[in-house]
Every structure is written in structure tokens, then in C-alpha cells.
Amino acid sequence: EAGMISSNLQNLINSADIGTVFLDRSLRVVLFTPAARSVFNLIPADHGRPLSDITSRLEDNSILKDAKTVLEQLSRLEREIRTTDGRTLLIRLSPYRTEDDRIQGVVISMVDITERKQSEQAIRESEEKYRTLFDTMAEGYALCGIVRDAAGQVIDLNYLDMNRALERQTGFDRRTVIGRYLSDVFTKDNVARFMPVYAGAANSSGPMVTP
Numbered sequence: 001e002a003g004m005i006s007s008n009l010q011n012l013i014n015s016a017d018i019g020t021v022f023l024d025r026s027l028r029v030v031l032f033t034p035a036a037r038s039v040f041n042l043i044p045a046d047h048g049r050p051l052s053d054i055t056s057r058l059e060d061n062s063i064l065k066d067a068k069t070v071l072e073q074l075s076r077l078e079r080e081i082r083t084t085d086g087r088t089l090l091i092r093l094s095p096y097r098t099e100d101d102r103i104q105g106v107v108i109s110m111v112d113i114t115e116r117k118q119s120e121q122a123i124r125e126s127e128e129k130y131r132t133l134f135d136t137m138a139e140g141y142a143l144c145g146i147v148r149d150a151a152g153q154v155i156d157l158n159y160l161d162m163n164r165a166l167e168r169q170t171g172f173d174r175r176t177v178i179g180r181y182l183s184d185v186f187t188k189d190n191v192a193r194f195m196p197v198y199a200g201a202a203n204s205s206g207p208m209v210t211p
Contacts, residue, residue, distance in 0.1 A: 019110035022096060027051050027067055030105065039110050057083040066093050067106045075105060088117045090092035100128065130193070140166030146202045147181065154190075157182040 018035035028050050032042050032051060040056045052064055059082045066077050070093045077093045089110045096105040120210070141163050147156035158181055162174045172185070183191050184200075 011202055021051070021108040022068060022105065023108065024105040025071065025103070027064060027106065030056070036110065039089065044149055057085055059084055063091070063093075063108070064162075067108065068097060071103070072107050073211075080117075087114045089113065134161070134163045137163055137165055140169040142166055143196075144182070152202075154195070154202045156195075157198055159185070 002172055018033065019039050020031075020033045021029060021036050021040065021042075021055075022031040022107065029046050032040070032045075036042060039058065040051075040054050042054060046054060051067070056063070066079075070077050074095050076095075079091055081089050081091050083089060090113045092109045092111075094107045094109075096101050096107045098104055142159055143161040145158040145160050146154055147158055149155045159174075159179065160178050161178060162172070166172070167174055177185060181193070186194070
């Protein structure tokens with residue numbers, strides 16, 4: 001039975017896609033998954049060696065300091081670290097607990113989040129381009145959300161954004177207008193005059209940008 005458990009454990013370790021390194025209380029390597037070798041230069045003979053003797057592809061070499069902190073504070077630590085080959089890893093360090101809740105060391109897991117970070121960067125760049133274009137336009141524009149009643153009729157608009165040109169044209173400060181409703185900003189007469197036009201645009205196109 002012990003052999004079966006050991007075999008199952010080894011199969012689990014070998015099939016794990018997440019890079020994981022188990023360290024004992026002296027921060028020596030106990031176990032590691034094959035995926036961990038994409039970060040640490042580990043070989044089977046490294047079992048029992050101090051992690052400080054193992055080279056890695058991490059640009060930040062404070063992993064040992066983090067492991068000591070986890071052992072001292074018995075709490076999880078998580079942060080992002082770049083690698084020398086251009087990847088971004090989410091590194092999690094947790095206390096390695098036994099079934100009887102004894103602390104035997106530290107577990108280091110590494111998840112490649114490079115694609116996610118690239119996507120986030122692309123979104124930020126897209127938002128910056130939108131903001132630059134929106135704020136440098138000569139025409140005044142406001143981006144508004146549509147407020148409908150229970151019957152689906154447009155009854156108000158909610159200011160989500162406005163550009164600098166509209167600030168200049170109206171004298172409004174977008175810091176005080178964004179988040180407010182059309183009915184809060186304009187008089188009832190103006191709302192009654194504008195609303196049929198805005199309602200028609202909203203019903204034909206959904207989200208709307210109002211000049």
C-alpha cells in the first residue's frame with residue numbers, strides 16, 4: 001500500500017502543469033514538479049540540496065528571503081516576478097503543512113501569467129489611445145448610459161464620460177458631472193426638449209455618445 005501511495009504521488013507530481021518546489025525547514029529541495037525546471041535549473045540529483053545552490057531564470061533573486069519570511073510568519077506570500085527569458089510569473093509561497101498541522105517547510109508554486117499581463121498591457125494602451133483621441137477632439141462629446149423605466153422607455157441619461165472640448169463649450173467640470181444624471185445637470189425645460197432626441201437615438205442604437 002505504501003508503494004502504491006508513493007507511485008500515485010510521483011504520478012501526480014509528474015503530471016502537474018504548475019511549477020512547484022517543496023522545501024524543508026532548512027530550505028532544501030524535497031520535491032519538485034517537472035514544470036519547475038522551466039524556472040529553476042533542477043535535476044533529480046538536487047533532492048536535498050539547498051535552494052540557494054540552485055540557479056534560476058528569475059530576475060528577482062529574493063525568493064529565498066521570501067521563503068524565510070513565510071517560515072517565520074507562517075503566512076502566504078504572493079507576488080509577480082519577471083524571468084530572464086521575458087516571462088511573467090505569479091509566485092506563491094505557502095507554509096508546507098503536514099496532516100497533523102506541523103510546519104515542515106515551504107511550498108513554492110509558479111504560474112506563468114505572461115499572456116494575461118500582455119493582454120492587460122494591450123488594454124491599458126488601448127484605453128490610453130482612446131483617452132488621447134477623446135480629449136484632443138475639437139468636437140464636444142459625452143458618453144452616456146441609458147436609464148429606462150419599467151416599460152422600457154428612456155427617461156434619463158447618466159454621464160459616464162465627457163471630453164475636454166465639451167467642458168470648454170459648456171463650462172462644466174467633468175469631475176462634478178460624471179456619475180450624475182441629465183435631469184440633475186439641466187433644467188426640466190431643457191430635459192424635456194432634449195429627451196425625445198436622445199430617446200430616439202438610444203432606441204435605435206443602444207449605447208450612445210451625445211455631442
